[in-house]
Every structure is written in structure tokens, then in C-alpha cells.
Amino acid sequence: MTGFTSWRLPAYASLAAAGLVAGLAFGRVEPVALAAPFVLALVAAVTEHEPRVSVRLSLDRERALEGEEVTATIELSSPDSVDRFELLVPLPPEASIEGGPARALLLRAGEERTVELTLRCERWGAFSFGPVLFRARDLLGLRSWEGEAGEPQPLRVYPREETLRSLVAPLETQVFAGNQVSRVRGEGIEFADLREWQPGDRVRRVNWRATALRGSLWVNEQYPERNTDVVLFLDTFAEVRAQGRSTNDRAVRAAATLARGYLQRKDRVGLVGFGGVLSWLVPESGTRQLYAIVDTLLASDIVHSFALRDVDTLPPRTLPPKALVLAITPLLDNRTASALLDLRARGYDLIVVEVSPLELVDPSFAASVELAHRLWRLSREALRWRYEQVGVPVVTWREGVPLAGPLEEVNAFRHLARPA
């Protein structure tokens, strides 16, 4: 601990000394009487000594969802009495504690006290709480000792996911069993067609009614259920942030929601964080992949960079053939647009979900700024047109609208405009 003295002590010491000297110099008792109470205050300060305090910080859990409350417990004990013990838990801007992060209490000798603080994280992320900053002071605050104690406690706040009734079905399936009905015929449940029996067909596939009608063996053909590969392409080049809301926050929540939805269908899901910092996860399935995706999303943040990026820098297994690429982007950076159009040119099934930044932009403009704003909106329209020209559906996800809405638009688009 580091010891500090109040500004009053030097002032009191100088007043006391000066009073005594003035009494001697002027031969008057009044300056000596003036100095007496200050001498007593000095004596009171001298008698204080550095306390020995034990501080332990713990959280009731390591994982939480956005907006949930977590209880932070601080256990204090001291063999000495501390007249005023102040403690402070440093918080990141995304977190808050009910009643403030600071507390002051009396710690009696040998007493163990527990302080419980209700922590609330309004935004996803990987946070660390602690160590606890503390200050021990005497009754009058003439002397204090400051230090920090307690191990940092990690807390992962996961993005709150939205409810989706249906997902966008990829056009192509993979070879493993899953929940997606494939276009290719094979062993399955969904009826596809009838055909004449061929050597090697199983007896149980014979359609006896058709056989009876036609006088020769006819068999059923089915569509098998296969899994699909989905790659979530997150644009982290730039974001629009205002009043604690940002396009990147919504993009991460959308990515987490979609990842969980596709993984529950036994699909393989991968992740590409395309921005100032490039990150990727090769498509895998299962619960472990969900945690890996969410942990990668927690670390994703906007890092401004002028480096040129393209999809060639990604490992080949990150973007498997026939994968559905779901791009979640605010359409702010041309490098993402170039990369996505490149993917489309390579034949990937691409869907663009635009996280609209318009709601975060202040609509009250001066005339000159309004013109720039209109130009900006026109450039975004032009970019959407470029995507649509090559057959890429672009849906706009506005703030306050459930994610299910834009996904239904994609399904409607694909139903009406059958991709080649």
C-alpha cells in the first residue's frame, strides 16, 4: 500500500510551529493557544498506522447474456480496525453497477465483511473485472493508504440472440446427413419421383400401387436430407456508432443468432471477420463450434486500417465450395464490396444483409451537410444495384426490426428469382 497525507497536515504543522514561534517572539500566549489544537491534530495523525487488509473479489459466474445481472462479491477482513475503508471496482464503459462502483464502510478489527455489487453489462464482449482499488483512511481523513487487491475476474457477455422461425436455405447441400432437403435424389424421406426398377434397387423402395397399375416394377425416389455449409462473413472495417448503439453490435448479434440456428440444423458453420484484423473459423458443426464462433465474435471489434484485403488471403478451407455465404455488412467500405463481388464471381451462393446505419445518423443537417448525406445515400443505392446486377439479394435490416424480417425477404427473393 502507498501512504498519503492530507494537505491539512503540512498546513497544521506549519501553523503549529509558527504559532509557537510567534508566541516566543512576541511574548504572547495567544499564538501558542492558537497552535494547541493543531498540535493535537498532528498527534492524532501520528498515532495512525498502516492497516493490513485482505480483499478478495469473485463473480457468481463467468458467462452472461447482454443485459443480465451478475453479482460481484468482495470479501474484506482485517486484523486492525479501519475507520473508513473505501473500495472501487474499475468498470469498462459497457458495464455499470447499481448505486455506483464505489463503496465506503467501517471495518472493525477481526471482522469479516462481504460487499455484494450488482453488475450489469449492456453490451457483449469479453471483460475483466478487478483488481479492486481501495483506500483506508483514519476517522478525520488526515492519513490514507491506497492499494489494489484481488485477482482480475473474467466475464464473457454473450450477444442476445433473436428468435428466428426460419433460416435461409442454401442452394446446394453437402454429402453428410443433415436437416436440409437436397436437390439431388437419393435415400431420404421426402418423395421426389417414380422410375422403373433397376438392378440394385431395394425391395422396400418399390411403389406397389404404381407397379400394380403398370404391370412392371416401379420404385420411389426421394430427396435425401443433407447438411449444408454456411459461412458468416462479418464486415469489421467500419461502423457507425451513436448514443451507445452501433452497426457492429447488431451485426455481431445477427451472426450469433444465425450461427446458432444453422448449427442446430446440423449444418457446418464458419466465420470470417473481414476488416482491419482478419479472423476466420473453418466451418465445423456441433456445440463446440458455436462456442468458438461466439468467442471469436466477442473479440471482433472495429479496427481502422487502410490495408488492402481480398479473399485470397483466407485459407482455402474457410470458404468451401457450394457454401452459402451470408455477408453482414453496413456497406461502408468498398473493400468488403470488392471481396463479396469476387466471391460471387467465383460462384458462391451469396446473400448480403445490410445493417442499416441510417438510423444512427443525425437527421438534422445544415444545408451543405444534407447534400453530402444525399450523395452518401445514393452511393449506397449504387452499391446495392451492383450486387443485384450479379444476382445477389441485398436486404436492409433496420434498427428496431426483427432479423426474421429481412431473412423472409431473402426467401421471397429466391423463391421468385430462381438463381442459376
Add this chain to the structure above:
Amino acid sequence: MGAVVAYVGVLGDALVRAGSAAPLLTAPAALGVLALVLALVHRGRGLGPALWLAAGTYVAFVVHVEHRVDPTAPLVAVLLLLSGELAAWSLDERWRIRADPQLAWRRGLALAALALAGLAVAALVVALSAVPSSHGLLWTVAGAAAAVGAAGTGVWVVRR
């Protein structure tokens, strides 16, 4: 507010009884009040000089105007201490810390105890001054030693 009232009490008493010397004492007194108010506004900067100005004003009054032992000296001393302590307390309370309720009244009790003890010691000092003593040199040496001890104690506490 309490700090200002105590401070004004220290100066007011001296100025009222200063008589013709009051205009000479008004300037340092006014400066002291200004320093105190500024210190309360700016988180304590200048509080030490404010206490010095008040003490200096009172000592000047006593030396140049009051020719007898001033029986109110202990009270003035305690008021000066209280103005410093109350100012510091008000500045401490500006930190937004949720505190146990007992901390406030414990500090109040400690301050009251210190003030009463200071009043008693100062009164004792004034009372002892009325006792004639033939050991003038001894008292002088003792007073000098006390002055050095007070200053040295302050330095030691600050550097600890």
C-alpha cells in the same frame, strides 16, 4: 457553510474589537475569506493559505491592539481548526461514494472530540500564562523545543 461560518467567526471577532486598526486588518481578512471560498470551489486548493491568513490576522490583532491576554484565544483556535476540518469534510463528501451511515456520525463525533480537546488544551495554556514564573529562560527553551517538535512531527508524518 459551517467552515465559512467558523472562519468568519475567527475574523469577525478580531475585526470588531480592532477598533481603529480594523482597516489594516480588513485586507488580509478579506483575502482569507476569498481564499477559503475559492478553495471550497476548487477542491481544496488554497485552504492552507486561507488558514494562515486568518491566523495571521488574529495574531496581528492580538499583538498590536489587545494589550491584555485575550480570553477568547482558545475559542478562536478551535474555530480555526473547525473551519479547516469542516472544509475538508465537505470536500470529501463530494466524491460520489455510497457510504455506511455510521461513518458520518463517527467522523462528527471524532471532530467534536478533537475540538473539545483542543479547546481544553488551549484554555489550559492561557490559564498557565497567568501563573507567574521566575524560570523565563526555561519556558523559552521549552517553547522553542515545542515549536521544533511540532514542525518536525509534521514533516515526519508527511514523509512516512
